[in-house]
Structures are given as C-alpha cells and as structure tokens.
C-alpha cells in the first residue's frame with residue numbers, strides 16, 4: 552500500500568511580468584488502492600503536479616511525501632505520448648527499465664504485454680505499431696516495474712474514442728488486479744467518472760477546488776444512468792467554478 556501526502560505545495564514559473572502560479576497551496580492525502588483523477592481546464596497545473604510528485608520538476612515550496620511498500624521501486628509514469636525507444640523492440644523497451652534484466656524480468660514483461668493484449672508483439676518495433684498499441688506498450692512498461700504508485704498524464708487523449716475506451720477497460724482491469732494507487736490526469740470528465748474513486752477538481756491558478764468521491768460499483772458503463780448522473784454532478788461543479796468556459 553502506498554501513501555501520498557502533499558502539504559502546502561506551491562509552484563511558480565518565471566519572474567516579474569512572466570510570473571505564472573502553476574500550483575497554489577495544494578494539500579492532498581491519498582492512500583491505498585484508489586484510482587484518483589485530476590481534472591480541470593488546460594493550464595491549471597495538472598501536469599505540474601504530477602511532475603513534482605514524480606520528481607521531474609521541483610516545487611517552489613511545500614512538501615511531498617510518498618511512501619511505498621516496495622521501497623526501492625520509483626513510481627511509474629505514463630505520458631500523453633508513449634515515448635518508446637524506436638530502435639528497440641517492444642520487449643526491449645520493457646526490459647530497458649528493469650533493474651535486473653534476467654529471465655524473471657522477461658517473464659514479468661511478457662505478463663504485462665499479455666495484459667495489454669500485445670503478448671505476440673514483443674519482437675515488433677514501435678514504428679510497426681499503431682498509436683493505440685504504442686500507448687499500450689507504454690502502459691505495460693509502467694506496470695512492469697511493479698511500482699505501488701502510478702502517475703498517468705492524459706494517456707488516452709491522443710487516441711480515437713473507440714481505442715481510448717478499450718484501453719480504459721484494460722487499465723481498470725489492471726488497476727483492480729494489481730492494487731496500485733493511480734493518479735490519472737484527464738480533461739475528460741466522463742473518463743474520470745468511469746475510472747475513479749475520487750476526482751480532484753483543479754481551477755486556473757493551480758487551486759484544488761473540490762474533492763469528489765464517486766461511490767459507484769465497477770465496471771462503469773458510461774451509458775448507465777448512475778454514471779451519467781455522477782458525470783452531470785461533476786460538470787455542474789465545473790459550471791459553479793466557472794471552469795467550462797476555459
């Protein structure tokens with residue numbers, strides 16, 4: 552089980568007239584096997600938050616504490632684009648991030664490739680795969696290091712609706728089986744409601760405006776009434792906060 556504690560997190564870019572507040576005094580506590588989505592308009596600090604949590608970016612002030620059971624694994628990260636190494640095969644892309652590149656690691660990588668329906672594509676190169684398949688490889692790679700915490704930054708936003716939908720289902724299944732703590736950035740409220748136990752709503756200026764619990768059974772079908780109602784509730788919140796216009 553993992554725990555993420557964020558206290559008074561503040562991030563500014565630039566100085567003087569160029570100064571931008573990306574995150575303003577964010578406080579957050581996330582624990583255990585939960586799927587947390589971060590939603591909000593473009594530029595409200597979602598990526599900055601994930602980047603600070605994962606250590607890609609440093610905070611201006613405030614603290615981040617991440618405790619994981621598997622002490623030596625860093626959190627996994629899935630980006631908007633898969634960011635695979637084009638000159639390495641799919642299997643080699645997964646093996647590249649393993650601590651020990653032994654038979655056990657190879658079997659583990661194969662298992663995660665199977666989970667994303669690419670068990671037979673290990674020898675292919677990224678350029679031979681569709682965008683959706685490449686993103687699946689990126690997801691398998693992040694899971695294959697078996698971190699307790701996984702950060703995902705709009706991983707499906709470049710995919711067509713049908714591919715995104717099937718990847719959401721696979722991701723949900725993997726989250727359920729592997730009991731990870733997932734922090735998932737999206738600007739798609741429907742996607743957030745379909746996947747999450749909890750939705751954090753950010754507004755311009757990097758303010759955490761609301762923390763919504765979505766207490767519905769999984770799997771969630773977007774055409775179900777209860778799911779549609781939950782989505783409408785989040786969208787109403789957006790309207791109240793005047794986030795829809797941006």
Ligand SMILES: Nc1ncnc2c1ncn2[C@@H]1O[C@H](COP(=O)(O)OP(=O)(O)O)[C@@H](O)[C@H]1O
Pocket residue numbers: 564565571572573591592593594595596597598599600
């Ligand atoms: N490296 C950077 N240098 C300067 N400004 C940045 C940088 N990264 C992000 N910003 C600014 O910080 C704000 C938040 O950006 P970001 O976290 O990317 O938002 P989001 O992911 O929600 O779209 C934006 O105003 C953006 O322009």
Ligand SMILES: [Mg+2]
Pocket residue numbers: 597598599
């Ligand atoms: Mg972003």
